[in-house]
Amino acid sequence: MPTYNEAGTIGRTVGQVLEACPDISIVVVDDGSPDGTGRLADSIAAGDRRVHVMHREGPRGLGPAYLAGFAWGLERGFAVICEMDMDGSHRPQDLPRLLALLDRRPQVALVLGSRRVSGGATAGWPWYRDLISRLGSWYARHALGIRVRDATAGFRAYRSWALRRVDLGSVESSGYVFQIDMLRRILAAGGIVVELPIVFVERTQGVSKMGPSIVLEAMVRVTGWGLERVRGCFGRGPAGR
Numbered sequence: 001m002p003t004y005n006e007a008g009t010i011g012r013t014v015g016q017v018l019e020a021c022p023d024i025s026i027v028v029v030d031d032g033s034p035d036g037t038g039r040l041a042d043s044i045a046a047g048d049r050r051v052h053v054m055h056r057e058g059p060r061g062l063g064p065a066y067l068a069g070f071a072w073g074l075e076r077g078f079a080v081i082c083e084m085d086m087d088g089s090h091r092p093q094d095l096p097r098l099l100a101l102l103d104r105r106p107q108v109a110l111v112l113g114s115r116r117v118s119g120g121a122t123a124g125w126p127w128y129r130d131l132i133s134r135l136g137s138w139y140a141r142h143a144l145g146i147r148v149r150d151a152t153a154g155f156r157a158y159r160s161w162a163l164r165r166v167d168l169g170s171v172e173s174s175g176y177v178f179q180i181d182m183l184r185r186i187l188a189a190g191g192i193v194v195e196l197p198i199v200f201v202e203r204t205q206g207v208s209k210m211g212p213s214i215v216l217e218a219m220v221r222v223t224g225w226g227l228e229r230v231r232g233c234f235g236r237g238p239a240g241r
């Protein structure tokens with residue numbers, strides 16, 4: 001669970017996750033939050049052995065924070081590694097449903113909590129935020145030729161074997177485009193991805209970290225991957241080798 005300035009939400013969200021999934025381990029990856037989230041995480045971890053904290057140094061970013069969390073989980077041999085926001089937008093009570101799907105379907109590489117399939121929704125987002133999210137997913141789907149409807153979804157359960165198939169060391173995405181980047185890599189490695197409907201509830205405390213640089217990074221990277229894909233299509237075949 002990545003955190004940047006989530007002092008107002010971390011206690012409640014961690015408690016709810018542990019209540020929903022008592023056998024889970026949580027690693028909080030904090031990027032030196034100035035509001036003291038890291039210290040709060042340490043004190044939660046001191047009282048509960050299921051909670052761990054990584055204090056990350058270096059440039060901030062959702063992508064590098066998640067990569068650090070993945071490495072932590074892979075080193076310790078966990079079979080499934082989940083991602084979710086700390087602000088309560090991803091409802092902890094939905095987590096068992098994501099995990100149950102992996103239990104039922106051993107061949108699935110990744111389950112997404114999706115806002116864009118039947119039964120999924122966002123609650124409390126202003127219209128412009130919903131539009132940006134929809135446009136982002138639409139653009140990613142068409143540029144990258146993928147069928148997943150909620151490409152930027154941040155509520156996920158990855159099978160560890162699927163993460164091991166991906167060259168995580170080559171992932172450079174920093175902002176929310178990290179989610180699209182991981183999705184395209186899992187699909188390119190032949191992984192089966194399933195979307196389960198969730199309701200994403202806008203935070204009531206703290207603020208979103210989305211800003212122009214995050215949107216710009218997403219546009220530039222997705223366009224670049226799209227162009228690579230088109231070049232790959234035209235370059236294939238005997239003449240193009």
Ligand SMILES: Nc1nc2c(ncn2[C@@H]2O[C@H](COP(=O)(O)OP(=O)(O)O[C@H]3O[C@H](CO)[C@@H](O)[C@H](O)[C@@H]3O)[C@@H](O)[C@H]2O)c(=O)[nH]1
Pocket residue numbers: 001002003004005006029030031060061062065084085086087089133152153154155176179207208209210
């Ligand atoms: N460590 C770390 N954590 C971060 C950073 N930026 C954001 N986070 C953490 O990542 C989670 C999501 O950040 P928000 O800023 O609350 O995201 P949002 O605007 O609600 O974005 C939602 O939509 C995105 C686009 O669809 C999703 O990609 C994202 O996961 C989330 O669902 C929160 O727990 C937040 O503290 C960072 O630079 N470093």
